[in-house]
Amino acid sequence: MVEEEWSLSDFEIGKFIGEGKFGKVYIAREKKSGYIVALKVIFKRKLEKYKFHSHLRREIEIQHSLYHPNVLRLFAWFHDDTRIFLVLEYAAQGELYKLLKNLHHFPEKRAATYVGSLARALAYCHEKHVIHRDIKPENLLLDFEGRLKIADFGWAVQSSAKRQTMCGTLDYLAPEMVEKKEHDHAVDNWTIGVLCYEFLYGVPPFEADGQYDTYRRIVKVDLVFPSFPFVSLEAKDLISKLLVKDSSKRLSVQKILEHPWIVNNVDPSGYCKE
Numbered sequence: 001m002v003e004e005e006w007s008l009s010d011f012e013i014g015k016f017i018g019e020g021k022f023g024k025v026y027i028a029r030e031k032k033s034g035y036i037v038a039l040k041v042i043f044k045r046k047l048e049k050y051k052f053h054s055h056l057r058r059e060i061e062i063q064h065s066l067y068h069p070n071v072l073r074l075f076a077w078f079h080d081d082t083r084i085f086l087v088l089e090y091a092a093q094g095e096l097y098k099l100l101k102n103l104h105h106f107p108e109k110r111a112a113t114y115v116g117s118l119a120r121a122l123a124y125c126h127e128k129h130v131i132h133r134d135i136k137p138e139n140l141l142l143d144f145e146g147r148l149k150i151a152d153f154g155w156a157v158q159s160s161a162k163r164q165t166m167c168g169t170l171d172y173l174a175p176e177m178v179e180k181k182e183h184d185h186a187v188d189n190w191t192i193g194v195l196c197y198e199f200l201y202g203v204p205p206f207e208a209d210g211q212y213d214t215y216r217r218i219v220k221v222d223l224v225f226p227s228f229p230f231v232s233l234e235a236k237d238l239i240s241k242l243l244v245k246d247s248s249k250r251l252s253v254q255k256i257l258e259h260p261w262i263v264n265n266v267d268p269s270g271y272c273k274e
């Protein structure tokens with residue numbers, strides 16, 4: 001799909017879904033096909049203010065080139081004088097984060113199904129030499145059936161720079177990232193470990209009152225498994241093999257998918273019914 005092929009007049013704009021730092025998201029229908037999408041409207045003025053404009057085109061092209069059932073599709077994009085429009089796959093069940101807040105923590109089958117989806121999506125991205133670097137519950141959406149979709153792909157580079165200056169959360173970052181060392185795709189494997197813990201316990205493993213304390217807990221890998229809620233030994237084994245300081249010793253995405261906890265708990269449909 002070439003950007004020039006599309007314009008705002010091809011879409012009927014529906015309900016407002018939500019607002020991010022750079023713009024607004026609406027449900028929309030492509031007039032010819034009737035296909036429902038999410039239309040993200042980014043104001044160029046806001047991008048310039050944050051000096052993100054130079055990266056944007058490349059980042060959009062990365063997401064546009066990814067085709068995987070657990071990576072939110074970017075179907076097309078176009079722009080006018082003031083705005084950039086991203087035509088995105090519509091994730092009808094919204095943010096995984098909200099579901100986690102409602103349920104407090106997930107049962108093991110649901111958690112394993114999400115972790116399996118994440119691992120498959122990241123295996124695919126790593127094959128294409130794409131590192132997300134900004135995987136966190138807010139960037140995980142659910143489609144109409146509840147299948148996990150990684151969103152905000154490619155915003156990673158900007159987001160992490162932003163985070164260091166804007167006091168965002170460090171919770172999902174690997175030790176080599178918080179210490180500003182060189183890093184590779186193994187940063188995403190660490191993040192799978194953090195998310196697996198958070199899915200099962202409801203809070204990320206290195207949570208602390210201040211940024212500095214979180215930083216210290218991450219670099220020390222101060223990993224504690226509370227006695228409540230009950231979590232199986234197999235799940236703790238997987239987490240312990242991902243939250244490893246030496247990035248070369250972390251479980252690979254392939255090994256995550258072969259881990260007994262994943263094999264025994266993943267729902268093969270890719271989503272959880274109960």
Ligand code: ATP
Nearest residue numbers: 017018019020021022023025038088089090091095
């Ligand atoms: P950020 O600016 O850091 O990305 P954000 O993720 O809150 O923050 P947006 O990505 O602009 O901001 O999204 C705004 C809202 O729209 C969020 O509630 C998000 O869950 C929702 N949303 C974004 N994309 C989609 C989509 N493809 N399908 C359904 N809801 C979406």
Ligand code: MG
Nearest residue numbers: 020138139152
């Ligand atoms: Mg977002």
